[in-house]
Amino acid sequence: AQTVTQSQPEMSVQExxxxxxxxxxxxxxxxxxxxxxxxxxSRQMILVIRQEAYKxxxxxxxxxxxxxxxxxxxxxxxxxxxxxxxxxxxxxxxRSPGGRGAQKLVFGQGTRLTINP
Amino acid sequence: xxxxTQAPTSQILAAGRRxxxxxxxxxxxxxxxxYRQDLxxxxxxxxxSNTAGxxxxxxxxxxxxxxxxxxDDFPLTLASAVPSQTSVYxxxxxxxxLSTEAFFGQGTRLTVV
Numbered sequence: 461a462q463t464v465t466q467s468q469p470e471m472s473v474q475e476x477x478x479x480x481x482x483x484x485x486x487x488x489x490x491x492x493x494x495x496x497x498x499x500x501x502s503r504q505m506i507l508v509i510r511q512e513a514y515k516x517x518x519x520x521x522x523x524x525x526x527x528x529x530x531x532x533x534x535x536x537x538x539x540x541x542x543x544x545x546x547x548x549x550x551x552x553x554x555r556s557p558g559g560r561g562a563q564k565l566v567f568g569q570g571t572r573l574t575i576n577p
Numbered sequence: 578x579x580x581x582t583q584a585p586t587s588q589i590l591a592a593g594r595r596x597x598x599x600x601x602x603x604x605x606x607x608x609x610x611x612y613r614q615d616l617x618x619x620x621x622x623x624x625x626s627n628t629a630g631x632x633x634x635x636x637x638x639x640x641x642x643x644x645x646x647x648x649d650d651f652p653l654t655l656a657s658a659v660p661s662q663t664s665v666y667x668x669x670x671x672x673x674x675l676s677t678e679a680f681f682g683q684g685t686r687l688t689v690v
Contacts, residue, residue: 464619466619469617493677502683503665503683503684503686504681504683504684505667505669505681507678507679510677510678512677551619551620555677564610564622564625564635564636565620565622565669565679567612567619567620567621568619569617569618569619570617570619
């Protein structure tokens, strides 16, 4: 079974600076999807960025980018020019590409990010 | 506005009582999911449905049941609530079971006392 580990329960960063959230995963599959979700105090789960394992290029969405190291099974999220609105719980998630059963997302434990003004 | 609606938003429930959490989506998504979120554990899959009329067990199904009578609705029932079921529950959907993007409801905070 796949597992996702976020080893940083909490992180903090000064506004306008850059922060990197760590995520590692364990799988025997060669093709899969990885995600970062943001959960602000409103509880809403918001998709931040997605990475297909077969793509070598790291995904980027505006100030959010990932460092995907497939061999190391690492998928970190970099937030540049941090803003107060970035404060949230961030979840890393893994998804298998297909097959039978539920195509469930496997989530990490979450990292709570605080932005200091 | 298209999306997923969960009800209630929050609930305090006496142990031993029966409770149904409601989930409705208007996106005509085939696949639907129920997750529970617990501090330090992330979100874990309770039950899922790949299409109307079918359901399956996830990672933590004990004490919960689901039904999928139609495409739009996917209720989660706690037959006899216990304090360990205190959690935040999220309903999610995706176009089909192979879709990469899942859409989440706003969650239901359930406290069992």
